[in-house]
Amino acid sequence: MPGKTQDKLIDKEGKRVDGRALDELRPIKIEVGVLSNADGSAYIEQGKCKILAAVYGPREAHPKHLALPDRALLQCRYHMAPFSVDERKSPAPSRREVEISKVIREALEPAIFLEYYPRTSIDLFIEVLQADGGTRCAGITVAALALADAGIPMRDLVAACAAGKADGKLALDLSDAEDKLGQADIPVALMPTSDAVTLLQMDGILNLEEFEQTVNLALTGCKQIYKLQKETLKAKYVALKEEKEE
Amino acid sequence: MPVFFEKREIVTPGDLLAEGDYIAGENTYKEGDKLYATRLGLVDFADKKVIVVALKAFYVPAVGDTVIGKVVEITIAGWLVDIKAAQPAMLRASDVFERSFRPQRNELPSVFDIGDLLIAKIIAYDRTRDPQLTVREPGLGKITRGQIVEITPTKIPRVIGKKGSMINMIKEQTGCHIVLGQNGVILISGKTTENEQLAMMAIRKIDEESHIGGLTDRINELMKDYKRK
Numbered sequence: 001m002p003g004k005t006q007d008k009l010i011d012k013e014g015k016r017v018d019g020r021a022l023d024e025l026r027p028i029k030i031e032v033g034v035l036s037n038a039d040g041s042a043y044i045e046q047g048k049c050k051i052l053a054a055v056y057g058p059r060e061a062h063p064k065h066l067a068l069p070d071r072a073l074l075q076c077r078y079h080m081a082p083f084s085v086d087e088r089k090s091p092a093p094s095r096r097e098v099e100i101s102k103v104i105r106e107a108l109e110p111a112i113f114l115e116y117y118p119r120t121s122i123d124l125f126i127e128v129l130q131a132d133g134g135t136r137c138a139g140i141t142v143a144a145l146a147l148a149d150a151g152i153p154m155r156d157l158v159a160a161c162a163a164g165k166a167d168g169k170l171a172l173d174l175s176d177a178e179d180k181l182g183q184a185d186i187p188v189a190l191m192p193t194s195d196a197v198t199l200l201q202m203d204g205i206l207n208l209e210e211f212e213q214t215v216n217l218a219l220t221g222c223k224q225i226y227k228l229q230k231e232t233l234k235a236k237y238v239a240l241k242e243e244k245e246e
Numbered sequence: 247m248p249v250f251f252e253k254r255e256i257v258t259p260g261d262l263l264a265e266g267d268y269i270a271g272e273n274t275y276k277e278g279d280k281l282y283a284t285r286l287g288l289v290d291f292a293d294k295k296v297i298v299v300a301l302k303a304f305y306v307p308a309v310g311d312t313v314i315g316k317v318v319e320i321t322i323a324g325w326l327v328d329i330k331a332a333q334p335a336m337l338r339a340s341d342v343f344e345r346s347f348r349p350q351r352n353e354l355p356s357v358f359d360i361g362d363l364l365i366a367k368i369i370a371y372d373r374t375r376d377p378q379l380t381v382r383e384p385g386l387g388k389i390t391r392g393q394i395v396e397i398t399p400t401k402i403p404r405v406i407g408k409k410g411s412m413i414n415m416i417k418e419q420t421g422c423h424i425v426l427g428q429n430g431v432i433l434i435s436g437k438t439t440e441n442e443q444l445a446m447m448a449i450r451k452i453d454e455e456s457h458i459g460g461l462t463d464r465i466n467e468l469m470k471d472y473k474r475k
Contacts, residue, residue: 156259
């Protein structure tokens with residue numbers, strides 16, 4: 001972090017450090033099918049976060065004994081590049097990354113028809129190129145698109161977004177500074193068609209009322225992101241169609 | 247009983263397609279009364295059945311499919327063939343040798359070696375077993391000449407067209423012999439490389455533009471244009 005600490009995260013007019021309103025998402029840019037060697041891939045920029053996701057499979061599970069007789073195995077690796085943060089991060093998976101890999105896997109598993117492809121493995125790689133808070137949520141958002149791009153049958157896309165409390169006010173989609181200096185952070189992942197929450201974590205302190213408001217705020221964020229996801233998936237085909245039918 | 251999309255509209259996983267007394271076809275699922283899409287694709291309604299033709303999918307073997315694969319491993323009792331499915335397919339030595347076969351005499355590589363491309367047919371596959379192949383039918387066996395194109399397997403029906411209209415047109419225009427592997431691998435062999443290239447170009451275009459109407463006419467146009475040059 002730079003020497004100067006931000007003491008005011010939210011100014012008098014209710015604007016945040018980056019000029020956003022309290023219930024505003026960071027600007028999001030998503031692309032699908034960015035890697036030719038992967039079966040499916042996607043890339044997201046959410047504020048300063050830059051994340052790449054790649055999906056392989058269903059393919060043979062390695063090591064073979066991990067394969068399950070009744071459904072596909074979903075293997076997920078969330079990894080931060082050494083240059084993704086201010087101070088060099090060791091490329092070896094840290095305790096935090098192992099944990100996030102697990103929660104991301106569990107957030108996506110309910111959305112995939114794993115039972116269609118027994119004895120195989122679906123391998124998902126999430127590479128954080130630049131981190132600025134909310135990477136697990138952006139990771140889930142982009143991973144869901146990479147899975148859809150790989151043609152893996154899904155019940156629904158999964159959209160994720162965080163909300164929290166900074167400077168005593170509830171705010172959507174916290175940045176790194178707001179997360180570190182703020183009071184609480186709640187990442188939420190949602191399958192919007194069935195209104196099913198597949199990830200809900202919290203750190204920090206909130207009272208019951210604030211908790212409810214924050215979760216609802218995060219859910220509205222998820223729904224906005226979900227719309228973007230759908231548009232992105234269709235965009236390539238719709239553009240080509242319009243070009244040909246003009 | 248409402249329907250929420252038009253025919254041939256693009257849908258994404260989780261899109262609510264229809265509600266009520268409908269039957270879930272391929273790439274859809276039903277929960278209670280509601281019918282959703284599971285893949286990115288084009289929705290189609292036929293009577294009470296709702297299907298989604300996937301724009302992106304991978305190959306799942308089915309018994310009776312003709313596939314094109316590459317030999318990746320030679321085992322004691324046969325060959326392992328990569329057919330672009332989740333598991334490699336097995337071609338047993340006893341399928342190829344008519345006489346009794348002795349594994350002691352290392353003669354498998356002289357028939358099919360690693361890297362050889364084969365046209366084969368799937369004779370067995372289920373959830374518990376890896377796919378098994380045969381080459382003992384006319385038209386099957388090692389590929390000796392031609393070029394290979396790979397497309398999304400779900401678009402093979404599009405390459406064939408209604409009652410073979412598309413594939414017959416391509417064959418006619420280019421004079422190439424074309425073998426379609428259900429796994430999305432296509433073999434093209436013609437008299438000249440130019441003819442093969444033209445057929446490849448047409449097939450790649452079908453892969454890219456399968457979701458846009460009037461495809462047969464556009465492909466026909468494309469090939470005529472190319473020939474004039």
